[in-house]
Amino acid sequence: xxxxxxxxxxxxxxxxxxxxxxxxxxxxxxxxxxxxxxxxxxxxxxxxxxxxxxxxxxxxxxxxxxxxxxxxxxxxxxxxxxxxxxxxxxxxxxxxxxxxxxxxxxxxxxxxxxxxxxxxxxxxxxxxxxxxxxxxxxxxxxxxxxxxxxxxxxxxxxxxxxxxxxxxxxxxxxxxxxxxxxxxxxxxxxxxxxxxxxxxxxxxxxxxxxxxxxxxxxxxxxxxxxxxxxxxxxxxxxxxxxxxxxxxxxxxxxxxxxxxxxxxxxxxxxxxxxxxxxxxxxxxxxxxxxxxxxxxxxxxxxxxxxxxxxxxxxxxxxxxxxxxxxxxxxxxxxxxxxxxxxxxxxxxxxxxxxxxxxxxxxxxxxxxxxxxxxxxxxxxxxxxxxxxxxxxxxxxxxxxxxxxxxxxxxxxxx
Ligand code: AMP
Ligand code: GLY
Numbered sequence: 001x002x003x004x005x006x007x008x009x010x011x012x013x014x015x016x017x018x019x020x021x022x023x024x025x026x027x028x029x030x031x032x033x034x035x036x037x038x039x040x041x042x043x044x045x046x047x048x049x050x051x052x053x054x055x056x057x058x059x060x061x062x063x064x065x066x067x068x069x070x071x072x073x074x075x076x077x078x079x080x081x082x083x084x085x086x087x088x089x090x091x092x093x094x095x096x097x098x099x100x101x102x103x104x105x106x107x108x109x110x111x112x113x114x115x116x117x118x119x120x121x122x123x124x125x126x127x128x129x130x131x132x133x134x135x136x137x138x139x140x141x142x143x144x145x146x147x148x149x150x151x152x153x154x155x156x157x158x159x160x161x162x163x164x165x166x167x168x169x170x171x172x173x174x175x176x177x178x179x180x181x182x183x184x185x186x187x188x189x190x191x192x193x194x195x196x197x198x199x200x201x202x203x204x205x206x207x208x209x210x211x212x213x214x215x216x217x218x219x220x221x222x223x224x225x226x227x228x229x230x231x232x233x234x235x236x237x238x239x240x241x242x243x244x245x246x247x248x249x250x251x252x253x254x255x256x257x258x259x260x261x262x263x264x265x266x267x268x269x270x271x272x273x274x275x276x277x278x279x280x281x282x283x284x285x286x287x288x289x290x291x292x293x294x295x296x297x298x299x300x301x302x303x304x305x306x307x308x309x310x311x312x313x314x315x316x317x318x319x320x321x322x323x324x325x326x327x328x329x330x331x332x333x334x335x336x337x338x339x340x341x342x343x344x345x346x347x348x349x350x351x352x353x354x355x356x357x358x359x360x361x362x363x364x365x366x367x368x369x370x371x372x373x374x375x376x377x378x379x380x381x382x383x384x385x386x387x388x389x390x391x392x393x394x395x396x397x398x399x400x401x402x403x404x405x406x407x408x409x410x411x412x413x414x
Pocket of ligand 1: 175273
């Protein structure tokens, strides 16, 4: 099978790692890719937001399967044009990607499907905004309705800050604050059947003890030894299956990866958000644990053939720790030289924003790479990940030291 993967981040590096490990894959291409993915795939230059350019590349390579990594091309309708050109593509159509592209659309689908989520109001002017803020009270949760590259959500006790953010959005969703542990659980959908993956947890704040600004994600781990034993089944029956059924009933079936961000509250699980693609950095812990061949699985999803599929997982745990550039997330310093990457048997290094230069590998973005460690339990997996990341030098860079720490301590205590 010839596979074309679209994207260039740490998530795509992990997907390339999984695709390459599937013996059905004879050729792997990636556009635009990065220096890490280059070890696994043939790279092609591409403006992924130019739908015609994506179709042109696909026509040139004639892949049996195309996998779209990031949300922006999905929301831009790339899957619609690829499917009309006859390509088998893993990823939702433009209409279905609105589950991520519009917070209010996601709320409407959840309401119609009876899926538990925070109560919310869609507001368009200051009067409505203030009414909604005062209705729910602090902490205020204010969400830009549209795609905002991870900067759309503000959670704050400061009413002025909440109001300021709300007024800066064209349309804004204001919702009730959900109290409880957050988890990420992904389903792979063929439009009718959705197969749930194992849960993961990511760490959104920049610094240890969940302090500092929000980021794209500073680390993740899986599985979650502390979560209820039937969590996968609960999320499947309460969230994933009803959403897929609702999208099909609306005539816009969701084919691709449905990412549910959930809060486990005292009143049961509730959806915080949907994404229409694999999460980053959760993918960097899930793919190394997945035994089911990835290309075969995504091909079955893209060809409406998931009815008989059950996923198989390694019993091992995985922990990934992100190396962030100095100044990330507000103003990351780019172009720093990265020391030789260590080769340790229990780790995989996934590049997120690196580039080749005359002096060797350099950083090209805020989240530079992540090191995934695997082990019999979270403690072993953490030790591996931290052994790996501590051997990488990049001036001014930093990483969190507490990824999966509480969970590993709790696991040992059991
Ligand atoms: P999002 O960009 O939608 O993932 O939101 C970013 C983060 O904001 C989430 O990971 C949560 O930590 C937080 N958040 C979003 N919605 C809520 C909510 N209703 N209650 C509490 N926290 C929330
Ligand atoms: N891990 C958060 C995201 O992928 O949006």
